[in-house]
Amino acid sequence: MTPFVTPPEGPRAPSDTVTVFGGAGATAVESDSVRRAAARVAGAADDLRAAAAQCLAASGDVVLPGSAWRPEGSTAWATAALAPAARALEEAAQDAARCLGARADLCDLLGWRLLRAAGLYEEAESTAERAVGALVTAGTFGTGAAVGSLGWAGLAGVGVVGAAEVAGRLAGGMLTGGVSSAITGWALTEATRGLAPFSDEAFAGLGSGVALSQPALAQGRPDVSGGAGVLAHVAREVPLLGNGDRGIKVTRLGPGDFADGAVPAWSDTGAGSVQEALARVDDLYPGKGGAPAATVAVQKVTGADGTVSWTVLVPGTQSALPADHPWDGRTDLELVAGQADGATAAIEQVLADCGVGPDEPVTLVGHSLGGIAAAALVSRAGFAERYRVGGLVTAGSPTGLVPTPPGVPVLHLETPEELVASTDGRSAAENPRTRDRVTVVRSLRGSTEAGDRAASGNVSLAHAVTTHVRTLDLAIGSADPRVTDVADRIGARLDGKVASTVYYRAERAGP
Template identity: 75%
Template sequence: MVSTPDAPLAPVDTVTVYGGAGPSAVDLDSVRRAAALIAGAAADLRSAAVRCLEAGGDLDVFGAGRTEATSWVTGEAGAQARALEAAAQDAARGLVTRADLCELLGRRLLRAAGSYEEAESTAERVVGALVTAGTFGIGAAVGGLGWAGLAGSAAVGGAEMAGRMVGGTVTGGALSPVTGQVWAAATRGLAPYSDEAFTGLGGGVALAQPGLAQGRSGVPGGAGALAHVARELPVLGNDDRGLRVARLGAGDFADGAVPAWSDTGARSVQEAVARIDSLYPEQGGAPPATVAIQKVTGADGTVSWTVLIPGTQSALPAEHPWDGRTDVELIAGQADGGTVAVERALADSGAGPDEPVTLVGHSLGGIAAAALVSRASFTERYRVGGLVTAGAPTGLLVTPPGVPVLHLETPEELVSHADGRSAAENPRTRDRVTVVRSLRDSADASDRAASGDVAQAHAVATHVRTLDLAVALGDPRVSQVADRIGTRLDGRAVRTVFYRAERADP
């Protein structure tokens, strides 16, 4: 399917790639540089045309421009000279025509850049600024209510679960059709500005509660204030000092069996991401807060490890660290139970310091995975082979050079923007690639439906489809990073151990 102007796009055309080796995302500066290069090419073509005409003039000295009767160069030599002069003139005309086309293209590129910049400044930037200002006021008002307001915000912490409740998934679809349609339209319309919304909310809370924000501004400061409330109020959760991590057996799963893939390696990054669904209680019957540690032995005997980490499973602080409290702790860059649980599980599994570890996480699991990879204490203990996140706000985290990193996002899920960063604002390096897909622009019916439902937009399957489409594009930046990560996911022998984390009194 090929997209046509002014119509919904073919699904593959809704994918945008940022970062990686080679060409990166097109921006206004890139357009202007391209226009300058094209202008230079036009000048070179005109110069070549002049040379051709000069060459034709040189031929005329020998009589090529005269009639055979008056030329002192006659016969076959004269005919060849005249043919060469005509060819030189034809070449000059062709070069001038191409120079004109280059100049036209250059002018159109510059005009397009100016129009885009103007449209962005008068529409998107204005709306984005209004959204930021409005949510900043809301955040400041909530923070101004003191602990009561922050406790209320913490109670609905975890953008994923809050989005599900508003969308009607947790409430069993209790929303009326009319309300559902209004919510879907609002989601599609406001999704591009969700990063500005989170920026305003976080900044407002941080300003109203500078002490709890520990002097930090923006989203990290606001998240820190919410995390403080979630930790300090006994009714909202237990202490992570008593965190326990235990191995699970088949009997611990709802259907009495571990996932069928537990003894096989993932054949691709997409398959590894898709397996995370099995770690959710409602999807695969796993106990809450379950992570999978997979040992992969290659044909040559080398060992690598794959860690699969699911996302938020409770908006309220819970008896396990896969909750809203951990969400805000991770965004605030504070100590959290999720990363502690993953490190303990990895240590118990026996991963060695020279055996590559690839972390694959969805939502909260993606933030936890990125947080671990960004910590020197973790990279000094383990050799990181790769990082994959799906629907996770990771723009504030810095990953080490040399580690292949792949982020999958959609604006309509809202969760990826919870750190106040859009996909375009994620760090871009040769090793770090972000693939973003606009569901609302797609001509596909399932994409359109997901664009108005936060839960569907955030679902693991949606992100797997995003990567499938990105791979189908043939973009070398995606294939290079995906291939580097994928080579460590499968082998001749595979063993998976499942762990559950829970909070307990210290």
């Protein structure tokens, strides 16, 4: 579950709503790490006490004048002259022993506090939150199991209804007008804000329920990936929804294929930063930059030293129902299920058509479905053998179940209120954490900024590319070394002396 508790003092400055997981250096609190630190502090306390004992022993070895012992060959006056120094040495050794003992006591106290902190962190989710999360998981599991038990009709019905609902929300439509519209809008807003912290449990339960109701189609996977596999099969096979396993073809686009008769203005300019590259993905949506549906952009950048790098920009879902292109709900399900899909096939065709060399780094930047497809490609051994992966950026994409190779800088951007990134049953905090893989999550609900607050109750706004670009701006502005390290490593591949961009449309081929 996404940890989400509004602080007592109320909304926070936007920069304070960003949380970073993974990366090099400091990371989020992990109770196991705190317990290991407590063990090290306890060891330090033992060492300090051993040192104190040595000091006490040393003080006992100091021989004061007047004792039976006298250095060989020394005179009485010489021995007397050493008396002040001997007493000072003895006192110093005893003081050192006392100080070391006191420090050992402080270490014991610190170790206890660390153990206490670990326990408190493990209990950070209140009993009520855990109970709600469990109820949500159980409820959606029951729903998924019930739907699956109805067979094809039930699964298809949920697919149609769910797709229609998603499409309506993404279009920003309201159910009714006037006062009832305002009431409905308020209810949806509050429901989105309230359910956002439990969205990962909801999808985990639903996916598991569907998977266990159809174990053969789920291929024995009792989780979200198995449930997605069941629904993907429905999307392919049910006549009302499916369009079979047709192949994928890609076509180069020219200026005339765009709504305004021109390609985006940035086509001959390198992005130069991760923020700019991600912002450009927005121009690949039909309603934004006038691009045809299922458009992918590939930019070639040549540096001053002649080195070549490539950036692939991949937009998200453009049809909730199965469509004549692979940027649809069917592909979403196939990607989450880890099955063969049309989007990754299209991207591989595009790279081959561009003639990308094996030593020329390729950076993939994707939003929503585009991010899942990009992550799926990066995780495939065959792709990594064919191309040199320079980096991966995803925004609003469920990628918690996808492994990424070591050495490849990876940056994920999520918000709890968008719901989409949690459809794999994982919260941002549960994404894999490595030195190269960083997840930045921002609570829109907790922000004082009016735009953030508005987006927190609207799935479409919370999921928008612009919202994720702002999240990245705030994260980089915080100077968090984990974010800047990965962003700088990826950004170095995005700019150069000469840049050119080719656009492609992907379609499902005929039977």
